[in-house]
Amino acid sequence: MPLETGRVQVYTGDGKGKTTAALGLACRAVGHDLKVVMIQFMKGSIDYGELNTAKRLAPNLTIIQQGRENFVNREDPDPIDVKMAQEGIKLAKRFMEKDPPDILILDELNVALDFGLVSLEQVLELLKLRPEKMELVITGRYAHPEVMKRADLITEMVEIKHYYNMEGLDGRVGIER
Numbered sequence: 001m002p003l004e005t006g007r008v009q010v011y012t013g014d015g016k017g018k019t020t021a022a023l024g025l026a027c028r029a030v031g032h033d034l035k036v037v038m039i040q041f042m043k044g045s046i047d048y049g050e051l052n053t054a055k056r057l058a059p060n061l062t063i064i065q066q067g068r069e070n071f072v073n074r075e076d077p078d079p080i081d082v083k084m085a086q087e088g089i090k091l092a093k094r095f096m097e098k099d100p101p102d103i104l105i106l107d108e109l110n111v112a113l114d115f116g117l118v119s120l121e122q123v124l125e126l127l128k129l130r131p132e133k134m135e136l137v138i139t140g141r142y143a144h145p146e147v148m149k150r151a152d153l154i155t156e157m158v159e160i161k162h163y164y165n166m167e168g169l170d171g172r173v174g175i176e177r
Contacts, residue, residue, distance in 0.1 A: 001032075001033075002034075002102055002133050003034070003102055003133050003134070003135060004133065005132065005133065006130065006131065006132060006133050006134040006135045006136065007135055007136075007152035007153060008127060008130065008135075008136045008137075008138070008150060008151045008152050008153070009025075009135065009136070009137045009138070009151065009152065009153040009154075009155070010110070010137075010138050010139075010143050010147060010148055010151040010153070010154045010155070011137065011138075011139045011140075011155050011157065012110055012139070012140065012141060012142070012143035012148075012154065012155070012156055012157070013141065013155075013156035013157035013158055013159075014141060014157070014158065014159045015156075015157030015158045015159040015160075015162075016157065016159065016162060016176070017157045018139040018140060018141075018157055019040075019050075019107050019108070019139055021139075021155065021157075022038065022105045022107060022137050022139050023038075023050050023053075025103065025105075025137065026038065026061055026103065026105060027053075027057075027061075029060075029102060029103050029135075030057050030060040030061050033060065034060065034101075034102035034103060035059070035060055035101040035102050035103075036060060036061045036062070036101055036102065036103045036104075036105065037061075037062045037063075037064070037095055037101040037103070037104050037105070038050075038054075038061070038062070038063045038064070038104075038105040038106075038107055039063075039064050039066055039088050039091055039092055039104070039105070039106055039107065040063060040064065040065045040066060040067065040107040040108060041066055041067060041084075041085055041088050041106065041107060041108040041109050041111070041112040041117070041118075041140075042066075042067040042072055042081070042084075042085070042108045042111060042112055042115075042117070043065050043066075043067045043107065043108060044065040044066070044067040044068050044069055044084075045065075045068060045069035046069055046177060047173075047177065048177050049173070049174055049177060050063060051063055051065075062101075064088075064091060066084045066085060066087055066088035066091070067081065067084055067085075067108075068080065068081065068084070072115055072117070074114075074115050077115055077116065077117055081115075081117055082116075082117050084117075085112045085117035085118050086117075086118065088106075088109075088112070088118075089118055089122050089126070092104065092106060092126055093125075093126065093129060096126070096129045096130060096131060096134070097129065100131045100133075100134045101134065102133075102134065102135065103134070103135040103136075103137065104130075104134060104135070104136050104137070105137040105138075105139070106126070106136070106137070106138045106139070107139045107140070108139060108140040109123065109138045109139070109140055110138060110139065110140030110141060110142050110143045110144065110147070111140040111141055111142060112140070113142075113144055113147075114140075114141070114142035114144070120144060120146060120147075123138075123144070123147060124146060124147075124150070127147070127150050138151075
């Protein structure tokens, strides 16, 4: 059964768990036979566990990566990073207009906006295009005030303590990736 009313959720902040929270929502939705699409901006080629999960939960969960394995240079993004983010925006529009899922998660869109890979106008247009019965979730640090103003729910993840900063560990399989 589709959602009666969709909302806009934003998960932001410097703490860990924004993508994880969105994936938790996705798993809950799939458990109720809802269709979820996640477009991951600025992520690609890394063996994230959620990609394997999506294969197991298909066709109810689809994850599309629109990024490279490399980190994006905030001051001087590579044109390929801009191109991939723009393709992610086009994909989001296509899903909204032609095949809306029950939930559309735009993972790291806040960061793509902050880095200048997409424009504020493009993000605000997505908010306007959102079908009434579709839940839209936007994740990533640096949520723009205009995006937060239009959100129905905002959760800020706050880092209190993280072993990355204390021990210099890489992301662990099954935990951070």
